[in-house]
Amino acid sequence: MESNTVQDKQFRQKLPVPSTENEKVTHKLKTQKTLKIIAFMAPIMIFAILFVYYPFIKTMINSLCAVNDKGEILRFVGLENFKYVFGRSDFEKALKNSLLITLINVPCTLILTISLARLATKKRRLSPVYETMFTLPMSISMSAACMIFKSMFSPTLGFINAFFGLDLGWFESRDTALYTCLILTIWMGIGFDFLLFQSAFRAIPQQVTEAADLDGAGFFTRLFKIEVPLISSTIFYVLCTNTVLAMMTSGPMIIITQGGPSRSTTTLMYMMFASGYGSSNYSLAAVVSLVAFVLTFGFTVLSLIFERKKVHYQ
Amino acid sequence: MKISTKRRVTDALVSIVAIAIGLIIIFPVVYCILGAFKTPAEFMSPKLLPNSFGYLENFKNALHQAPMFRYMLNSLIMALSGTIIRLVFAVCAAYGLTHFEFKAKNFCFLLILGTMMMPGDTLLVTNYQTVSQLGLLNTYMGMIIVSLVSASQMFMLRQKFLAIPKDLRHAAMIDGCGDIRYILTILIPICKPVLTTLFVQSFITLWNAYLWPLIVTASSPDMRTIMVGITKLNSWEDTNYELVLAGVTISLIPSFILFVIMRRNMTKGGTDGALVG
Numbered sequence: 001m002e003s004n005t006v007q008d009k010q011f012r013q014k015l016p017v018p019s020t021e022n023e024k025v026t027h028k029l030k031t032q033k034t035l036k037i038i039a040f041m042a043p044i045m046i047f048a049i050l051f052v053y054y055p056f057i058k059t060m061i062n063s064l065c066a067v068n069d070k071g072e073i074l075r076f077v078g079l080e081n082f083k084y085v086f087g088r089s090d091f092e093k094a095l096k097n098s099l100l101i102t103l104i105n106v107p108c109t110l111i112l113t114i115s116l117a118r119l120a121t122k123k124r125r126l127s128p129v130y131e132t133m134f135t136l137p138m139s140i141s142m143s144a145a146c147m148i149f150k151s152m153f154s155p156t157l158g159f160i161n162a163f164f165g166l167d168l169g170w171f172e173s174r175d176t177a178l179y180t181c182l183i184l185t186i187w188m189g190i191g192f193d194f195l196l197f198q199s200a201f202r203a204i205p206q207q208v209t210e211a212a213d214l215d216g217a218g219f220f221t222r223l224f225k226i227e228v229p230l231i232s233s234t235i236f237y238v239l240c241t242n243t244v245l246a247m248m249t250s251g252p253m254i255i256i257t258q259g260g261p262s263r264s265t266t267t268l269m270y271m272m273f274a275s276g277y278g279s280s281n282y283s284l285a286a287v288v289s290l291v292a293f294v295l296t297f298g299f300t301v302l303s304l305i306f307e308r309k310k311v312h313y314q
Numbered sequence: 315m316k317i318s319t320k321r322r323v324t325d326a327l328v329s330i331v332a333i334a335i336g337l338i339i340i341f342p343v344v345y346c347i348l349g350a351f352k353t354p355a356e357f358m359s360p361k362l363l364p365n366s367f368g369y370l371e372n373f374k375n376a377l378h379q380a381p382m383f384r385y386m387l388n389s390l391i392m393a394l395s396g397t398i399i400r401l402v403f404a405v406c407a408a409y410g411l412t413h414f415e416f417k418a419k420n421f422c423f424l425l426i427l428g429t430m431m432m433p434g435d436t437l438l439v440t441n442y443q444t445v446s447q448l449g450l451l452n453t454y455m456g457m458i459i460v461s462l463v464s465a466s467q468m469f470m471l472r473q474k475f476l477a478i479p480k481d482l483r484h485a486a487m488i489d490g491c492g493d494i495r496y497i498l499t500i501l502i503p504i505c506k507p508v509l510t511t512l513f514v515q516s517f518i519t520l521w522n523a524y525l526w527p528l529i530v531t532a533s534s535p536d537m538r539t540i541m542v543g544i545t546k547l548n549s550w551e552d553t554n555y556e557l558v559l560a561g562v563t564i565s566l567i568p569s570f571i572l573f574v575i576m577r578r579n580m581t582k583g584g585t586d587g588a589l590v591g
Contacts, residue, residue: 033414036493040410041422044403048463052429059485062440071443119332126329132577133336136343139573141522144562148346151555159345162360190339248435249525255545269435276439277529289436298451300431 062286069280092273102246117197138191146255181252200231233309238301349559372560385543393520396458408471452534
């Protein structure tokens, strides 16, 4: 209260302005306003330029130049780097793996989370219990999940082999490692997508579904003819974000498999990590990350468009 | 009467199915917590339950093998300071974009939103070079510096600020209230629910971050975060899984607390605390 009155006085004292100095004062106010705007906008802009736009441009330049292991640009080589990378067998393998992960991960996650959300749409007495269970994977970090799965799927000591009487190598065998990584990434994605679909289903007006019931529509007719079309923006949003995320998969490979055994789990992002950070081959890393960027850019833009369209529940 | 009984039976059945699926989904977490209490001998047998929950050697060993509390502290410092700076930046930018008129406004807005188009992972290697040139490797500053810009948070706050009548600011200005004081005493209290949500979200993301802390703190084990620390508890040759699971269980405690806060926030919704006056 007291500071208020003090400020009031100061404000009133400032008020009477001699008309001859009017121009000077407006000029002063203007610079003051500009300074204020700069002060408010500068921090976020500086960091956006320094850590998002600058590295992006640098990556593009690096991909067109020969770069030494200290990151210094030696000379311009045009598309030589691209030719070199596209001709490598490990790049082809990484690209294939990333696409395979995306092709399996995205539909599986969609079907799984839509089913779970449909199951949990109606509010029941036990809803909080199973909703908590479905969303729990959200809180687990990538590295914690990796360590748990590594132990669970251990060929000799793991629970999975012992319980099901299997003799699979899981993360340690060339044939199963990629699919085991897929189980892990799908599990990690369940929680958030479930929440999105659940609120989308709950936002469907009751009159619509009741009308369908009166017309004698069965469960599946109702689901596929009415509910799924009504939540289509959410579906497309999840589809696009998951495609981007799946193309960028690298966590389990960095933590558990190191891209192996015999390159069976090398993905684009793992290759970028290993070549750029691991062996300081910056032009190779730049080319790989540009390929990943180009492949996902369309989906990123689409996901931003669908995000505005989808039902906001809060 | 008949219909309501039928409905009740279906509800019960659906609930049972849902809980059964839920148990499968949370199984890895349960497995981890149970495994942390097993003796090495018990771990060799395929039994799920440990004999007793009194066996705490794994936790002791995990804490002995790596400074877990130091890692937790590092994580806390990183997540907390990163979240606060990020929110301050977002609030400032959102305020600048909603309360001032200037020529480059649209350009600034698009420049910030454009950062959402760049997947962070593809910039990893170049950002590592930048941070190492700035001499910020193995520092807290280096750990948070790449995650200070959050376009989605700025956007959420901008939408919220736009919904607040401009008259409120004019009235405050006439009463002699400056911009900073207006933000601190009027805008932030009004937007508290949104800010809480953003705070929790951002804290969880930073707390769970793995890749960036890993490469920034690679040469200084003391600066590791908890999420990096737990992956260093074993190697392929040494299959001491019960120790690893004990470490993971320790790291999960704060995550669960955050999870409960987040869920409570979600059920409450961000709609309360609307404009008063």
